[in-house]
Structures are given as C-alpha cells and as structure tokens.
Amino acid sequence: MPVPSASRSGFAIEASHLCRTYRVGQKKAGLLASLRGLWKGETRTVEAVRDVSFQIGHGEMVAFLGPNGAGKTTTLKMLAGLVYPTSGTARVLGYTPWEREDSFRRQFSLVMGQKNQLWWDLPAADSFELHREIYSLDRARFDRTLGELVELFGVEKLTRQPVRELSLGERMKMELIASLLHEPGVLLLDEPTIGLDVVAQSTIQRCLREYNQRKGATIILTSHYMRDVEALCSRVLMIVQGALQYDGQLSGLLDRFGRKKLVRLQFEGAVPVGLDRFGECKITGPVAELNLEKSRVAQTLSAVVDMPGLVDLSVQDPPLEDVVAMAFGSGATQP
Amino acid sequence: MSSVPALPAFRPAGVLGAARKYLRIFRVSLVERLAYRADFLLGTVLRFLPLVTSVLLWSAVYRGSGNDTIEGYTCRQVIAYLLLVHVSRMFSSMPGLASGIAREIREGTVKRYLVQPLDLQAHLLAYRAAHKVAYIVTSVLPYAILFWLMRGYFEWPGEPMVWGAWLASLLLGFLLGYLMEFALGLLGFWFLEISSFLYLVNTVSFFLSGHLMPLDLFGGRMAMFLKELPFQYLAYFPASVILGRESTESMVRGLLVECGWCLAFFVVGRIALRFGLRRFSAFGG
Amino acid sequence: MEGGKDAGIRRGLGSYFRLLGAFGRFSLNREMAFRGNFLMKVLLEVVWLGILLLFFHTIFRNTSRIEGWNEYQYLFFLGCYYALEGLIETLFLENCVEFGELVRTGNLDFFLLKPIDEQFLLSFRHIDWSTAPKILIGGALMGFGLWELAEPVTLARLGGFLVALASGIAMAYSFLLMLASTAIWMVRNQSLMELWWLFSSLMRYPRDIYEEPWAVLIQKVFTFLLPALLVVSVPAEAMVRILEPAILGWTICAGFMMLLASRWVFRKAIRSYRSASS
Numbered sequence: 001m002p003v004p005s006a007s008r009s010g011f012a013i014e015a016s017h018l019c020r021t022y023r024v025g026q027k028k029a030g031l032l033a034s035l036r037g038l039w040k041g042e043t044r045t046v047e048a049v050r051d052v053s054f055q056i057g058h059g060e061m062v063a064f065l066g067p068n069g070a071g072k073t074t075t076l077k078m079l080a081g082l083v084y085p086t087s088g089t090a091r092v093l094g095y096t097p098w099e100r101e102d103s104f105r106r107q108f109s110l111v112m113g114q115k116n117q118l119w120w121d122l123p124a125a126d127s128f129e130l131h132r133e134i135y136s137l138d139r140a141r142f143d144r145t146l147g148e149l150v151e152l153f154g155v156e157k158l159t160r161q162p163v164r165e166l167s168l169g170e171r172m173k174m175e176l177i178a179s180l181l182h183e184p185g186v187l188l189l190d191e192p193t194i195g196l197d198v199v200a201q202s203t204i205q206r207c208l209r210e211y212n213q214r215k216g217a218t219i220i221l222t223s224h225y226m227r228d229v230e231a232l233c234s235r236v237l238m239i240v241q242g243a244l245q246y247d248g249q250l251s252g253l254l255d256r257f258g259r260k261k262l263v264r265l266q267f268e269g270a271v272p273v274g275l276d277r278f279g280e281c282k283i284t285g286p287v288a289e290l291n292l293e294k295s296r297v298a299q300t301l302s303a304v305v306d307m308p309g310l311v312d313l314s315v316q317d318p319p320l321e322d323v324v325a326m327a328f329g330s331g332a333t334q335p
Numbered sequence: 336m337s338s339v340p341a342l343p344a345f346r347p348a349g350v351l352g353a354a355r356k357y358l359r360i361f362r363v364s365l366v367e368r369l370a371y372r373a374d375f376l377l378g379t380v381l382r383f384l385p386l387v388t389s390v391l392l393w394s395a396v397y398r399g400s401g402n403d404t405i406e407g408y409t410c411r412q413v414i415a416y417l418l419l420v421h422v423s424r425m426f427s428s429m430p431g432l433a434s435g436i437a438r439e440i441r442e443g444t445v446k447r448y449l450v451q452p453l454d455l456q457a458h459l460l461a462y463r464a465a466h467k468v469a470y471i472v473t474s475v476l477p478y479a480i481l482f483w484l485m486r487g488y489f490e491w492p493g494e495p496m497v498w499g500a501w502l503a504s505l506l507l508g509f510l511l512g513y514l515m516e517f518a519l520g521l522l523g524f525w526f527l528e529i530s531s532f533l534y535l536v537n538t539v540s541f542f543l544s545g546h547l548m549p550l551d552l553f554g555g556r557m558a559m560f561l562k563e564l565p566f567q568y569l570a571y572f573p574a575s576v577i578l579g580r581e582s583t584e585s586m587v588r589g590l591l592v593e594c595g596w597c598l599a600f601f602v603v604g605r606i607a608l609r610f611g612l613r614r615f616s617a618f619g620g
Numbered sequence: 621m622e623g624g625k626d627a628g629i630r631r632g633l634g635s636y637f638r639l640l641g642a643f644g645r646f647s648l649n650r651e652m653a654f655r656g657n658f659l660m661k662v663l664l665e666v667v668w669l670g671i672l673l674l675f676f677h678t679i680f681r682n683t684s685r686i687e688g689w690n691e692y693q694y695l696f697f698l699g700c701y702y703a704l705e706g707l708i709e710t711l712f713l714e715n716c717v718e719f720g721e722l723v724r725t726g727n728l729d730f731f732l733l734k735p736i737d738e739q740f741l742l743s744f745r746h747i748d749w750s751t752a753p754k755i756l757i758g759g760a761l762m763g764f765g766l767w768e769l770a771e772p773v774t775l776a777r778l779g780g781f782l783v784a785l786a787s788g789i790a791m792a793y794s795f796l797l798m799l800a801s802t803a804i805w806m807v808r809n810q811s812l813m814e815l816w817w818l819f820s821s822l823m824r825y826p827r828d829i830y831e832e833p834w835a836v837l838i839q840k841v842f843t844f845l846l847p848a849l850l851v852v853s854v855p856a857e858a859m860v861r862i863l864e865p866a867i868l869g870w871t872i873c874a875g876f877m878m879l880l881a882s883r884w885v886f887r888k889a890i891r892s893y894r895s896a897s898s
Contacts, residue, residue: 022896082729084895098894105735117730121650133642134734134741136635162653381814385821387838391829392686400683531660538664542671553678 018088109179113191169200427512436520524611545571661750687828696765703758720803780858787875794882
C-alpha cells in the first residue's frame with residue numbers, strides 16, 4: 001500500500017477545528033423557486049459540525065456515534081473530500097481531502113449503506129471489472145484481491161447474478177467488495193449494516209475486522225446498531241448537535257453515562273403493588289424491572305429481598321443502546 | 336397576486352422602515368412574476384418553435400417548386416393547415432391514457448372496477464373530458480394570439496354549416512381519440528409491458544393522422560389509402576373541413592364514417608374490457 | 621482545478637479510451653438483459669426514419685430545390701442530421717438525463733470519489749446502444765447522397781466536413797451538459813428531454829430556410845448566441861455545397877467556446893453541489 005511519506009509517521013487521519021455551516025432554503029420546482037433562493041433572507045443557517053478535532057492512528061477502528069442529524073455523515077463526507085468545511089483543517093493519509101487529488105482518491109473508500117453504486121441490472125462481477133478500469137488496477141493484482149475478498153465474504157456463487165436479484169445483505173457485501181478492490185488504506189463506512197439481518201450483520205463485521213487486520217487499514221464507521229460498534233470498535237467518538245461530546249474507549253462511555261442499573265425481580269404470582277416507590281418501574285406479567293441510580297441499588301435490594309413471592313432477582317447493566325441514548329440526551333437540549 | 340412569500344421578521348423604523356418593507360415585498364413579488372413569465376415564455380417557445388420552422392420549411396419548398404399550388408394546396412393553406420392540426424390534436428390527443436390503463440392493470444388497482452358499480456370506460460371518459468375542457472380553456476389565449484399573429488394565412492369560411500361541421504368533427508375527434516387509446520390500453524390485460532409499443536403506435540399515428548403535413552400531399556393512392564384509416568379523423572379531417580376543402584357531401588360522409596369508427600372502437604373496447612376483466616379475475620389480479 | 625494535472629500524468633489518453641470501451645461493453649450487456657425492449661426501441665427508430673424519408677420524398681416530388689439544396693444534397697443533410705442526433709443520443713442524452721436524478725438522490729457522491737475526471741465519468745458512463753443504429757443509417761444516407769451527386773470528394777471538403785461535424789457534436793454535447801448541470805441549482809419544469817428536442821428541432825432543417833426577413837432574428841440568435849443552426853448545416857454544406865471559410869471558422873470557434881463554457885458550468889455545478897450538501 002503506497003502511503004505518502006508525510007503520513008508514514010503520525011496519524012492516518014487528523015482533523016482540527018472542523019466546522020461546517022450551511023444555509024438551508026427550500027428547493028421547489030421551477031425557475032421561480034431558484035430565483036427566490038437567491039434571496040438571502042429566505043435561508044437559515046445550520047451548524048452541522050462545530051469545532052470537531054480528533055486524531056486517528058493507522059490501523060485504528062473508530063465509531064462515530066450520535067443521533068440522526070448530529071453531523072456524523074457530514075464529518076465523514078468532509079474526510080472523504082465531498083464537502084468543504086467552513087473552517088478548520090483535516091489531513092487524511094497526508095492529503096487535504098477536499099483538494100481531491102487522484103492519488104488521494106485511490107487510497108480510500110466511502111461506503112454508504114443507504115446508497116448503491118453497483119450497476120443494478122448487471123452482475124456484480126461486471127461492476128468490479130469497471131471499477132478495475134476506473135482505478136487502473138493491474139490485472140494480476142486485481143484478480144488476486146478480488147479472489148481474496150470474494151472468499152472472505154463468502155459470495156463465490158453470487159458474483160455472476162444481476163445485482164437486482166440479490167438480497168439486501170448480499171448486495172451490501174458486493175458494495176463492500178467493490179469498495180475494497182483497490183485496497184484502500186482508509187475506509188469510511190456510513191451505516192454499512194442498515195436494514196440487514198443479524199447473520200448478515202455479523203458476517204460483515206467479521207469481514208471488516210479481517211480486512212483491518214490483514215491490511216492494517218484505518219476504518220471509521222457510523223452505525224445505529226450498537227452491536228456493530230461493540231464488535232468492531234474499541235474507540236468511539238460521540239457527536240451531538242455537531243459538537244464532539246466524547247472521545248475515548250467504549251467502556252468509558254458506559255462508566256460516564258451508564259449511571260443506572262436494571263434490577264429485575266421475578267415473582268411467583270402477581271407483582272405486589274407499590275414497587276414504584278423505589279423508582280421507575282416496568283411490569284410485564286410476573287416480572288418487574290426497576291431502573292435505578294447506581295447509588296440506590298444496594299439499599300433497594302435489601303428492601304425487596306424479603307418480599308413475599310419473590311423467586312428470582314438479578315442486577316444488570318442497562319442495554320448499551322439506552323446508555324447511548326442517554327448520553328445523546330445529556331449532550332444536548334434536544335435529542 | 337394571491338400569496339406573498341413569508342418574509343423574515345422585520346423591525347420597521349418609522350416611515351423609512353415601512354418603505355423598505357414594501358420595497359422588499361415589491362422586489363420579491365417582481366422576481367416571482369418574472370420567473371413565472373420566464374417559465375411561461377419557455378413553454379410557449381417549446382410549443383411554437385417547431386411551428387415556426389415548419390412555416391419556414393414550407394415557404395422554402397414552395398419557392399423552390401416555382402408552383403403556386405401543390406396537390407391543390409397553396410403555401411398559405413399548408414401553413415394554415417399545420418396550425419389547425421394543432422387544434423385538432425388539442426381535442427383528440429390523450430396523453431397517458433393507454434399507459435395509465437396498462438399501469439392500473441399491472442398494479443392490480445383495476446380491481447376496483449370489478450367490485451364497485453363503476454364502468455372503466457365511462458369513468459375515464461368523464462375524467463378525460465373534464466381534463467380536456469380545462470386544458471382547452473387555458474390554451475385559448477395563447478392560441479388566439481398565435482392565430483391573430485398568423486391571421487394573414489387564413490381565409491375563414493363564411494357558411495355557418497362549415498363551422499358547425501368543424502365543431503362536430505372536433506368533438507367526434509375527441510371521442511374517437513379516447514375510444515382508440517382506451518382499446519389500446521386494454522392490451523395491458525394480455526401483455527405485461529406495452530409502453531414501447533404504445534410509443535410506437537403514437538409515432539405512427541402522428542404520421543398517419545396528418546399531423547406532419549396534409550395527407551393529400553402524399554399524392555394519389557397513398558393519400559387515398561391514408562384517408563380510409565381512422566387516424567385521419569384525429570388531425571387531418573377537422574383541419575380540412577375548416578379550410579373549406581370538403582364539399583357538403585364529403586363533409587357529411589366524413590362525419591358519418593367517423594361516427595362509424597367511434598361505434599366500432601366502442602364495441603372493441605367493450606368486448607376487450609369484458610374479456611380482459613374476466614381474464615384478470617381468473618388470474619386473481 | 622483539483623487533481624487535473626495529476627490525472628494527466630498518471631493516466632494516459634489510452635486508459636480513457638479503454639474505460640470508454642468498458643462502458644460500451646457493460647451497457648451492451650445491460651441492454652441485452654432486456655432484449656425485447658431493445659428491439660422495440662430500434663424498431664421505433666426505423667419507423668421514425670421511414671416517416672422522415674417519406675416526408676422528404678413527398679417534398680421532393682413537388683419541388684427540385686429547397687433554398688438551393690437539391691434532392692441528394694438534402695438527403696446528405698438528412699443523413700448528417702440523423703447520424704449526429706444518433707451519436708448524441710447514444711453517448712450523452714441518457715447520461716445527462718440521469719445527472720439530475722443523481723443529484724436528487726445524492727448518488728452523485730460516488731462519482732466524485734473516483735480517481736478520474738468527473739465530467740468524463742458522468743458523460744460517458746452509460747452508452748445507449750438502442751440509438752446507435754441511427755449513426756449507421758445516417759452514414760448510409762450520407763453515402764447514398766454523395767454517390768448520387770457523383771461529385772468528387774476533395775480532401776478539403778472532407779476535412780471541412782469532419783472538423784465542422786466535430787464542432788457540431790461539441791456544441792450539442794455542451795448544450796446538453798450545461799442544461800444537465802443546472803439540475804444542481806433548480807428543479808426545472810421543462811424536462812431536459814423537451815429542451816433537447818427543442819434544440820434538435822433547430823438542427824433539423826438547413827439554416828438557409830431562416831433567410832426570410834421576419835426570421836432573421838431567429839437566425840441570428842441561433843447562429844451567434846446559441847449556435848444550434850450550425851450543428852448540422854455547416855458540416856453538410858462543407859461536404860456537398862459551398863465550403864465557406866468564415867462560417868466554418870465561426871463554427872469551429874463556437875464549438876470550442878461552448879465546450880469550454882460547458883466545462884466551466886459543470887465544474888461550477890459540482891463545486892456548488894459540494895458546498896450545498898451536508
């Protein structure tokens with residue numbers, strides 16, 4: 001993998017004080033609306049990304065977390081060179097992304113889970129071939145890489161089938177193969193597992209991990225599935241309302257925002273009344289779930305342990321999704 | 336001006352503020368109007384530019400031929416004809432009718448004509464008629480201007496009977512155009528994808544109906560043959576009537592034959608609809 | 621702009637031709653997946669040609685000349701029109717129509733990530749083979765017209781024809797590309813197809829027919845402002861009528877300028893797309 005000397009030492013990706021504001025105006029049909037769009041008073045300024053700085057080392061796998069519209073995708077697009085920042089700088093493999101030099105564009109890939117870049121009516125193999133021409137890849141190297149990737153993703157039998165006949169998961173695997181054919185050193189993934197079933201999700205996770213280990217590629221991913229994040233990334237960057245709220249280990253996020261514990265009580269018969277005096281209580285059949293501050297867990301346990309009819313009791317961490325949702329909430333006035 | 340676009344909050348400071356406010360409203364409204372005009376102008380150019388090139392082409396043809404008439408048409412008559420054909424087509428063209436029916440069949444929504452006391456043929460006719468009226472009303476002004484600009488090319492007939500026959504032929508043209516397209520659309524019961532076929536038929540009809548040039552100009556047997564087809568009633572016949580090229584006898588005969596074609600396509604449509612719906616329900620939609 | 625010089629060094633002209641070949645091959649594969657539809661489209665073109673020829677034949681039954689064009693000169697013109705329109709439709713029309721769609725869905729992003737000139741990629745990526753027969757048919761008509769005229773084709777005429785034809789193609793392509801680029805800023809009421817049809821209806825007849833006093837303004841506008849009238853007329857004139865250096869020079873110049881202008885507009889559009897997207 002040719003890497004410019006500037007980035008051989010130091011970080012694969014560096015961003016400092018990235019800001020991105022844009023004006024929104026309604027785009028309607030007709031010359032009329034576009035002319036009216038020239039009217040400055042009709043637009044409103046939105047700060048999509050506010051002063052975001054971070055460094056990512058070579059070979060790291062990092063997740064961007066944040067609610068919808070928080071600025072994750074905008075940040076990714078800035079790193080991909082698709083969007084100009086309003087201010088701030090970034091270096092990706094030693095290049096400034098938005099200058100979009102060909103040699104830079106050869107060295108990374110952006111995959112967007114909701115979009116599709118393969119030719120719909122043709123077999124994926126044809127799209128791969130076209131990819132080879134566009135990236136001017138050497139035939140032997142291309143064949144070798146393609147063989148490896150097809151095997152890795154386990155789609156040997158599917159590359160000759162028109163893409164439109166593939167399932168969503170198979171299609172996503174093909175998209176990923178297409179984006180890895182030129183062996184990018186940096187991989188940017190925007191919701192790569194959106195809408196996929198659990199099996200396909202875990203295959204994709206395994207393949208990404210494998211690719212990361214084999215090639216030492218740097219991977220940034222955004223995902224709504226915490227499962228992806230847990231499986232792939234030890235480091236997370238949390239962006240809420242355009243600003244970086246947290247940069248560190250995933251476990252640190254739990255410590256910081258996971259202030260509650262879930263106490264699960266199972267009773268022989270009906271759940272006795274009055275449990276809600278301990279805190280937030282959810283009852284389903286003979287099971288009650290109490291969502292408690294950590295500090296109150298011990299005290300509550302001693303109070304409920306002697307309750308008549310109690311057959312089982314457990315204390316759990318709340319699901320990661322809930323912690324993250326809480327973290328999103330704490331970083332902003334609105335979700 | 337019905338609506339003024341919402342303006343950002345504004346703090347008027349006395350007379351000056353008020354003046355600025357109204358100046359701003361004026362500017363926004365002006366831009367809106369101008370943009371509307373530009374759209375309108377472009378649309379008008381789109382519709383009439385081909386007409387201009389035809390006028391020029393035919394002038395050149397007549398100059399080149401050195402004759403005043405070709406197959407009994409003077410240059411002015413050909414140009415008048417090309418304009419009048421637009422009026423015929425305004426009545427007889429049914430954009431999207433057949434493809435709409437085919438889509439309803441493909442997507443299964445045609446089912447509702449099986450369960451509701453609603454006849455597809457009558458329902459769509461009423462719908463189309465309403466749309467035609469609206470379309471014709473909005474087109475009257477641009478056409479009136481165009482006819483006025485090109486008034487030198489026309490010699491309008493004096494007899495009210497000719498005008499009456501023209502009107503009748505236009506209305507029958509609407510009906511025939513509808514019934515033909517309707518029958519075509521029903522092919523969707525038997526063939527899954529007919530959009531390219533419909534496109535082909537439209538292209539052929541464009542030619543056969545005399546939209547391109549007066550059918551007489553093809554000369555001799557070709558012209559005679561084309562006038563035996565139902566397509567001529569969609570464009571050629573009404574234009575020929577108002578140009579005063581038809582004798583009383585041929586006018587009456589033409590209208591009667593046109594009624595005959597309407598009846599024929601009505602029957603074809605009924606039969607096809609019946610068998611089509613039967614087939615549709617057999618396959619379970 | 622970005623990376624242009626770099627691309628020039630790394631990527632020879634040959635690789636662009638190879639890529640074009642690949643686009644052609646895969647587009648053909650795609651067409652063959654829907655063979656019935658493909659044949660229908662070809663049939664449609666043949667029917668259109670039939671209508672055009674019948675129209676042409678009928679006119680020349682009644683006249684021997686149209687503004688100085690005799691029957692076979694006119695046939696050559698017709699062939700040239702048909703071939704040129706076919707070429708534009710085969711190479712560019714579908715791509716330009718799809719450009720608006722790419723902007724709307726945001727899929728344009730993918731094309732901007734590729735290490736290749738965006739304009740090249742977006743202009744050529746789909747080849748519409750169903751209109752390619754028009755190029756052959758047009759060529760055949762031109763050949764037949766020349767043969768019937770039985771005048772020797774001098775090198776000067778051939779050269780003038782080829783250069784003017786290339787300029788004509790450049791003008792038509794540039795017009796389409798500029799129209800397509802505006803999709804970034806506005807959603808048009810009139811579709812790109814309709815505007816192309818307007819442009820093509822100006823190419824359809826020799827520019828001499830606009831000689832009438834009331835049409836002079838139209839002639840001037842579409843010769844000097846938006847030179848649609850030159851696209852087919854000038855190459856055909858160069859080959860079968862008079863080789864007029866002034867108009868040939870202007871055609872070449874206009875073709876070149878429009879090409880530059882369209883590239884500028886396209887770049888501007890991409891830049892604006894990148895500024896506006898989030």
